[in-house]
Amino acid sequence: MTSHAEHAGGPERGAPVANSGVSMLTQYIRNALARAHYEIIQDAEPFYGEVPDLAGVWATGLTLEQCRDSLASAIEDWLLFSIANHLEIPALGDLVIAVPERAA
Amino acid sequence: MTSHAEHAGGPERGAPVANSGVSMLTQYIRNALARAHYEIIQDAEPFYGEVPDLAGVWATGLTLEQCRDSLASAIEDWLLFSIANHLEIPALGDLVIAVPERAA
C-alpha cells in the first residue's frame, strides 16, 4: 500500500490502519478515557473525572455519562492544543502520537 | 457540565461530544473518508483513492479496503501536520476543527 499526504510527507506505511479501522487519535482518546478516575463530590455537578496521566485535564457533570462526555472533550482540547503548540504528549501504553515533521 | 483542559483553556462546553460519543477528530476523518473518490488503475496496487477536499491526500492498495485504510492514515497524517503547522483545515460539511487558542 502507498499513501500520500502532501503536507505530511506521506511516508510509505507498511501497516495500514489496523483491521478495526481506528485511527491513532481516536485510540489515544480511548486510552485516556480508559485511565480516567471518577469520584462523587459535594457539588452542584456531583460527578468528577480526571485523567491522572494528563495534567490539568478534568471534567464534572450532573450525571456520570455527562461527566464522561465532557472529559472526552477536555482530552480532545488538550490534545489539539498540545499538537498545535508542540508540547509533550505522553505515551499511553504503547501508543505514541507521532506528528509528521516535514512536508512532501 | 464543566470540563477543564489546563493547556487548552478548558472552555465550558454546553454540548458534550456529539450524540454518538464520537470525537471531533474521529468525525473529521470519517467525513473525509465519506467524501473519498476511488478508481481502479493500471498498477501493481490497482486501487487508488483520494479526498478531493484535501489537496495532496491520496493512497493506493492491493484491495479497495487496504486502499481505504491507507487513505485513512494519510488523512490523519495530513490532519496532524496541519494542526502542528497552523495550516488551514477545510470544513467538511458542518464540521470545523477548532484548535483551542490559549492556555488556562
Next chain:
Amino acid sequence: MTSHAEHAGGPERGAPVANSGVSMLTQYIRNALARAHYEIIQDAEPFYGEVPDLAGVWATGLTLEQCRDSLASAIEDWLLFSIANHLEIPALGDLVIAVPERAA
C-alpha cells in the same frame, strides 16, 4: 446503485449506508450507548450501566470504560437474540432496524 443479497431479497436502495459509511447495526449500538445511564454503586465492580430503552440490558465493570465495553456486548447480544427470535426492537431516535422479510 444496485445491490443484491440473494437471501434477503436485495431491494434497490436509493440511499446507501449513511454518510459516515456506518452500518445500521453499528449505528444502533452507538445510539444505544449514547442513551446509557451509569451509576457508581457499592460493589466489587463499582460501575453500573444500563440502557433504559432496552429492558434488561445492563452491565458492571471495575472501571467506567470496562462497564461501557461490557454494556456494548450486552446490547449486541440483546440485538442478535431479538433478531433471531423476531422480538420487537425499539426505534432509537430515527433509527429502526429493518429485517428483510423475504428471500429473492
Next chain:
Amino acid sequence: MTSHAEHAGGPERGAPVANSGVSMLTQYIRNALARAHYEIIQDAEPFYGEVPDLAGVWATGLTLEQCRDSLASAIEDWLLFSIANHLEIPALGDLVIAVPERAA
C-alpha cells in the same frame, strides 16, 4: 465485568469488547468488505462488487465508492436475514457470529 442482556441470557464475559470498541457485527461486515472482489463491467453502473464467501451478495454502482456502500448494505441485509431465519453464517477468518440461544 458482568453484563446482562435479559433476552439473551447475558453470559458473564471474561473479555469485554476489545479496546477498539468494535462490535462483532461491525467486524463481520468489515471482514466481508475486506474479502470483496470488484470489477469494471459493461453496464450503466460500471462498477461491480461481490463477496465470494457470501453466495448471492453483490452490488453495482456508478462509482466505486457507491458500489462499496451498496455492497455494505447488501452484506448487512444478508446478515440480518440469515440471523432472523437461522441460516448458516460462514466464519470469516476467526470471526464467528454467535447468536445467543436462550433467554435469561
